[in-house]
Amino acid sequence: MPKGGLEDTRVATRMEDVREQIRALEIGIVQPQPSKVLDLLRLRSEIEVFLAAQEALGCDVRAERTRLETVDNQIDRQAVRFAGALAARGGLRAARQAASPPREHWWWYLDELAAERTRRSVVRVSALLIGGLLLFLLANYLFNTFFGMDPEQREAYGYTTQAEQRLFGGDYQGATEAYEQAVAIMPDMAEAWLALAALYDHQGREADAQAALARAEQLIGDPLRLLLLLARQYEMLQDLDQALILAQQAVELDPQSAEAYLTRGGILEGLGERERALADFELASELAHERGEDALYVLARTRMGMLMQQGDAIPLPGSLGQ
Numbered sequence: 001m002p003k004g005g006l007e008d009t010r011v012a013t014r015m016e017d018v019r020e021q022i023r024a025l026e027i028g029i030v031q032p033q034p035s036k037v038l039d040l041l042r043l044r045s046e047i048e049v050f051l052a053a054q055e056a057l058g059c060d061v062r063a064e065r066t067r068l069e070t071v072d073n074q075i076d077r078q079a080v081r082f083a084g085a086l087a088a089r090g091g092l093r094a095a096r097q098a099a100s101p102p103r104e105h106w107w108w109y110l111d112e113l114a115a116e117r118t119r120r121s122v123v124r125v126s127a128l129l130i131g132g133l134l135l136f137l138l139a140n141y142l143f144n145t146f147f148g149m150d151p152e153q154r155e156a157y158g159y160t161t162q163a164e165q166r167l168f169g170g171d172y173q174g175a176t177e178a179y180e181q182a183v184a185i186m187p188d189m190a191e192a193w194l195a196l197a198a199l200y201d202h203q204g205r206e207a208d209a210q211a212a213l214a215r216a217e218q219l220i221g222d223p224l225r226l227l228l229l230l231a232r233q234y235e236m237l238q239d240l241d242q243a244l245i246l247a248q249q250a251v252e253l254d255p256q257s258a259e260a261y262l263t264r265g266g267i268l269e270g271l272g273e274r275e276r277a278l279a280d281f282e283l284a285s286e287l288a289h290e291r292g293e294d295a296l297y298v299l300a301r302t303r304m305g306m307l308m309q310q311g312d313a314i315p316l317p318g319s320l321g322q
Contacts, residue, residue, distance in 0.1 A: 014050065015064075021047050022067050029074045034085035038095060041082075044075070045105050075107055083111040156185040160192055167236055172199055190219035191229060198233035224254050228263050235267055243267045258288035258296045262303070269307060278307055 021043055028040050047068070051061050075082065083092050092111040101108040163178035176199045182192045193216040200209035213230075220226045231246035247264035254260060265280030281304035288297035
């Protein structure tokens with residue numbers, strides 16, 4: 001028999017074997033037995049290696065891929081069951097270490113897929129909760145701010161709104177002037193004085209900065225609150241190094257303050273310190289939970305979930321991740 005004919009026969013025979021293997025997978029995943037889960041994962045990888053090689057040679061394996069797509073959907077839906085079946089043997093992580101599968105063989109990473117989906121679910125729910133909370137707080141703020149005020153108070157708060165808009169737009173001089181107009185009308189606006197302290201410092205007006213900070217200290221009284229508010233002002237000015245110094249001082253002043261860790265975490269995120277930011281968000285959520293500070297807890301978990309999603313995404317099978 002010619003050599004080419006022999007090779008064709010071997011490939012055809014192997015294709016028949018693969019179809020039988022796919023059939024074994026189709027049967028095995030219906031009610032996967034815990035003792036067989038590892039064998040199913042190995043079998044799925046063996047099939048994948050062969051089909052990938054055939055595709056590289058230009059062979060048509062669309063029929064086999066179609067059957068595997070159904071298999072993969074079944075495996076994906078039973079991610080928790082598959083992961084749990086290997087718990088007694090050290091879990092999927094131990095199995096991965098032994099098998100050393102490539103990352104694209106996603107079925108070996110079902111535990112991570114399940115964890116990622118749980119995190120996404122938490123983020124979605126938290127986003128809905130915090131959205132409702134922020135809407136309530138905004139409505140309450142607007143009611144308390146703009147109703148029952150005299151014209152001078154409304155004018156002063158109008159200037160702070162202008163100042164914030166200019167600040168976000170990078171118009172620091174315009175923001176400074178608007179805050180100055182606000183405190184000229186209402187001299188007891190503590191946060192406006194803090195904003196001015198940061199702005200003056202940013203502009204090199206040291207004496208003005210010290211005077212504004214002293215006025216804010218007098219009005220706020222609470223050292224922790226002062227540090228946190230000032231850190232946020234520097235964060236808004238994109239002076240993250242100074243913001244981090246202040247946030248660190250806040251953490252050292254009160255190591256049990258969820259808000260201090262949340263503030264520092266946000267600044268670390270801005271600096272690209274992802275792991276340190278995640279640690280701060282997690283600690284903030286734990287402390288907030290212990291103290292019953294629900295709004296801070298939800299915010300910390302949301303920030304943590306959003307930051308985790310910015311990391312390397314775990315590859316999902318086809319359309320399964322959509």
